[in-house]
Amino acid sequence: MNAETELKFRIPPRQMASVLCNHRPRGATSRQTLVSTYFDTRKHKLGRHALTLRVREVEGHFVQTVKADGSGSMTRGEWESDVAGARPDLGKASNSPLHRFTAKKLARKLKPMFRTEVRRTAQARRVRNSRIELAIDHGRIACGRRSRPVSELELELKSGRIADLFRLARRLERSTHAELDLRSKSERGFELVAGSGGGAHHAEPIALKHALSPRDAFAVIARSALRQITANADAVRAKEPEGIHQMRVGLRRLRAAISLFRELLPRASTARIKAELKWLTNELAPARELDVYLTQSIAPAADQGVPKRGVRAIRSRFETQKEEAFARARDAVGSARYRRMLIDVMEWIESGRARAGDDRSIASYAAEVLDRRIGKVRKQGKQLGELDPRQRHKLRIRIKKIRYAVDFFESLYRDRDQSTLASLSDRLKRIQSALGSLNDFMAHRTLATEAALSAPPANRRAQAFVSGFIVGRERKAAHGLMQDAEKELHRLHRLNIAPGK
Structure with a gap:
């Protein structure tokens, strides 16, 4: 298992070029077209267990990824494996949280829910002694005839201190007006499937584990509240009461x-x-x-x-x-x-x-x-x-x-x-x-x-x-x-x- 620590931002499309031009990278710039299909059952069994399953195609190569929601945390568990084609191979996910489900039964019920196609430009950055990957995604999320644009900036801490991740985030906010967005592409995709996502967003249920310390429980609660704040930004801009x-x-x-x-x-x-x-x-x-x-x-x-x-x-x-x-x-x-x-x-x-x-x-x-x-x-x-x-x-x-x-x-x-x-x-x-x-x-x-x-x-x-x-x-x-x-x-x-x- 890998644990990814990242921040996501919404960024105006017109500012994308300035992110790459105004900040000198400490490594090569890579460009890829990423086509990802997200899977779940009709009753969203994986989503109800805070899991995401996708298969991503990169230049003819297929990678299956299982992600576990970190209760809104910046850090989430991630399990990746190569697969032969565009369909999930649950046999390759036995070391992930999917092992809780009967593989054959789940495999029969899995359906493609939506698809994302983005052009990703990634650069390696050094902030003090920390190594951070900066990625810009521009494309669309599609479900049948419905679609939504993607214009994201993602900062992933590869090694080093989390304080340096926020240091770079503040620098980019000042120069590009990047706005923190706590929703993942998968969340936005499932909103599209449900025909929701616009308008006001209510508070989400909070699930606390008994073994949590009070301080860690506070973090879960605070993230939930912050998600509610950020999720309603567009509705406030639209002057919706x-x-x-x-x-x-x-x-x-x-x-x-x-x-x-x-x-x-x-x-x-x-x-x-x-x-x-x-x-x-x-x-x-x-x-x-x-x-x-x-x-x-x-x-x-x-x-x-x-x-x-x-x-x-x-x-x-x-x-x-x-x-x-x-x-x-x-x-x-x-x-x-x-x-x-x-x-x-x-x-x-x-x-x-x-x-x-x-x-x-x-x-x-x-x-x-x-x-x-x-x-x-x-x-x-x-x-x-x-x-x-x-x-x-x-x-x-x-x-x-x-x-x-x-x-x-x-x-x-x-x-x-x-x-x-x-x-x-x-x-x-x-x-x-x-x-x-x-x-x-x-x-x-x-x-x-x-x-x-x-x-x-x-x-x-x-x-x-x-x-x-x-x-x-x-x-x-x-x-x-x-x-x-x-x-x-x-x-x-x-x-x-x-x-x-």
Whole structure:
């Protein structure tokens, strides 16, 4: 088995030549046409086990490759062998994870799923004492009549230090605007097979092994959150509301993970990462907030008998602000700061190590974290009616972090305990939703007041009426939401189950 350590980047096609021209290689430049066919069963059995199988043709020579997903890690297991033709030969894969499956039965079910054809230009680079292969792939992924372009830059560490890989990555980002992309060609190909890949991307399930150290488990969780952030970049650029929402969810998940594992993380570098994540969160926030206000507060008012002129005026005002906020989000994701942030976060995740002498498993760590945090929320929740809006907001964030923790640690619990976890998650969601609505109402009150006071004279009275109607309706709803939150907090109890195999 070989272990490949690599970074992949999306790169504008017009920048490809500059990568090769502006950076002097320390070896020969090679050019090849690579035609690869990816195989799986109709039910995607290999994909469900985080495995990839392909046969690649290079100048009439066929190479079979099995790859094991490294939970989003830069390093993945890779098993290569020469084969006679374009079909897989599972007899040559007996030393790979495919040995778990019955070879004859699997071979009968394997089907070609999609094909990639790229022109690869590769160069050897030296960064200090490290040897790195730089490869540029330009071509297409095809499935029947559907296809997508490939324009990638790949850096593979052949020998040396991972810090040098990131050093070269930063240099290339500055000169070519290369953007870190955590999706492999196989992932993009299977998205094409499924007819997906565009639009918003939701969080992926997280699978943690009981033997992992807490620090290694954090890396798995953090990679998952970073994948969600990067996967939604195109949707944010396209000004899709759900794409902005899902990128914000990815940011919240990563910030929640940092909070849950903060005792294990280096303070200085973590503080820098948190500052950058907060920057991007703030750049996206106005777009999401205005979209919610328009769809959940202003739009329903049109059907409640308020003056249509006032609804049209206030909608027009906030639609203009929303467009400006969406453009701000798009510009943030298109910025050099965003591209640098992705590289910095990835290096911070990959360079972390477990502390010496800390022999805890993630199972015991998860149980301790959930018990401690649920206990604190139950205590604070008893005084919910006495909390001011700022304190309620902090309580909501604490509850949201517990809910994310349940999602992160779910795979550590037995099948028989999943219903208990689901009940806890549902209760946390109801509390979070009620407190979140109360927080939104406070923000909406500010927006409505500003709209009424700054409206032009011709529409001032109509806008003021609509603004007052929205504030009054939400104030009336707030009482019921407080009761709902208090009731659910009263029913919130510590878990009486523990992680187990």
